[in-house]
Amino acid sequence: MTTIIDKDFINQITLMQEKELLPKGLLSFIEEIHITQLKAIETLPTIAYPQKDIQTLDKILQGVPLLALDKFPYDLEHATTLFLQLLAIMKKQDDVNMQTAAENILSAYEEKKIILKDIFDAFLRNDENFLQDMDNNTPEAPRTIHFLALCALYPALQATAKKAFETLALPEDHVFIHGTCPVCGSLPYINELRHTSAEGARIAHCGICRTDYRIQRLICIFCNNDDPETLQNFTHDSLPDYRVQACDKCNFYIKIMDFKASGKTSVPPLADLESLVLDHALADKKYKRATWSVWGF
Numbered sequence: 640m641t642t643i644i645d646k647d648f649i650n651q652i653t654l655m656q657e658k659e660l661l662p663k664g665l666l667s668f669i670e671e672i673h674i675t676q677l678k679a680i681e682t683l684p685t686i687a688y689p690q691k692d693i694q695t696l697d698k699i700l701q702g703v704p705l706l707a708l709d710k711f712p713y714d715l716e717h718a719t720t721l722f723l724q725l726l727a728i729m730k731k732q733d734d735v736n737m738q739t740a741a742e743n744i745l746s747a748y749e750e751k752k753i754i755l756k757d758i759f760d761a762f763l764r765n766d767e768n769f770l771q772d773m774d775n776n777t778p779e780a781p782r783t784i785h786f787l788a789l790c791a792l793y794p795a796l797q798a799t800a801k802k803a804f805e806t807l808a809l810p811e812d813h814v815f816i817h818g819t820c821p822v823c824g825s826l827p828y829i830n831e832l833r834h835t836s837a838e839g840a841r842i843a844h845c846g847i848c849r850t851d852y853r854i855q856r857l858i859c860i861f862c863n864n865d866d867p868e869t870l871q872n873f874t875h876d877s878l879p880d881y882r883v884q885a886c887d888k889c890n891f892y893i894k895i896m897d898f899k900a901s902g903k904t905s906v907p908p909l910a911d912l913e914s915l916v917l918d919h920a921l922a923d924k925k926y927k928r929a930t931w932s933v934w935g936f
């Protein structure tokens with residue numbers, strides 16, 4: 640059973656609010672979304688586990704995801720309830736663009752112009768054309784449908800992923816040779832150096848099913864490039880706990896957090912926000928970020 644209060648998350652976001660690293664409105668919005676999602680996890684019905692779609696361990700070790708994202712089960716009623724709760728949170732924000740987008744989506748839902756099952760299914764089969772068409776209806780708040788779909792499916796996705804990963808019964812220090820999530824096949828949104836051993840373990844965090852998995856330390860996680868001459872590191876004076884690894888072969892980059900010196904607790908979704916200055920710094924260079932945040936924007 641998950642506990643409703645996620646102390647690390649709350650402590651971390653409170654610190655970020657005090658430091659005014661990001662607009663207060665955005666941080667309190669994210670905090671409310673997070674708490675609403677945790678409460679939703681408490682009411683998540685047990686979902687049948689799709690045994691027939693599970694890959695064999697052999698395949699998974701070769702880089703095939705354990706369960707393709709479009710085979711992840713979800714409870715439509717549960718996801719719909721959460722979707723509407725998220726819309727209600729959006730509607731009461733001070734940001735007029737967010738309010739307008741939420742009102743438009745709610746009217747479209749009530750008038751049956753949008754079908755939530757179609758949106759959830761499109762999200763799971765990664766149907767960007769469908770989702771982008773939907774998002775074009777709320778140009779004042781880009782990616783709102785992506786945000787709502789991912790956040791409403793989060794309880795089901797993380798529950799299935801947790802169960803699926805446990806069934807693999809791999810040793811805790813197993814190092815996956817590919818950078819993609821071994822459970823759902825998505826790319827990680829952030830990496831972390833954990834100092835559980837002398838040389839440190841590199842952990843990748845999946846932003847879709849939220850699996851954490853250990854990967855090889857010195858490679859580009861996007862193209863497996865291991866040539867140090869073409870792997871660049873960037874840091875920012877204001878963020879001693881973070882660096883960026885960027886690859887000259889595929890031009891993608893990933894942020895890597897390392898809290899050994901500061902002793903901070905790792906809360907990856909917030910670390911991603913806290914280190915946005917690195918994304919801004921990289922925007923001037925040729926490198927690209929491969930994924931969105933865990934909120935889909």
Ligand SMILES: [Zn+2]
Binds near residue numbers: 800822845849
């Ligand atoms: Zn995943």
Ligand SMILES: [Zn+2]
Binds near residue numbers: 860862864886890
């Ligand atoms: Zn690369």
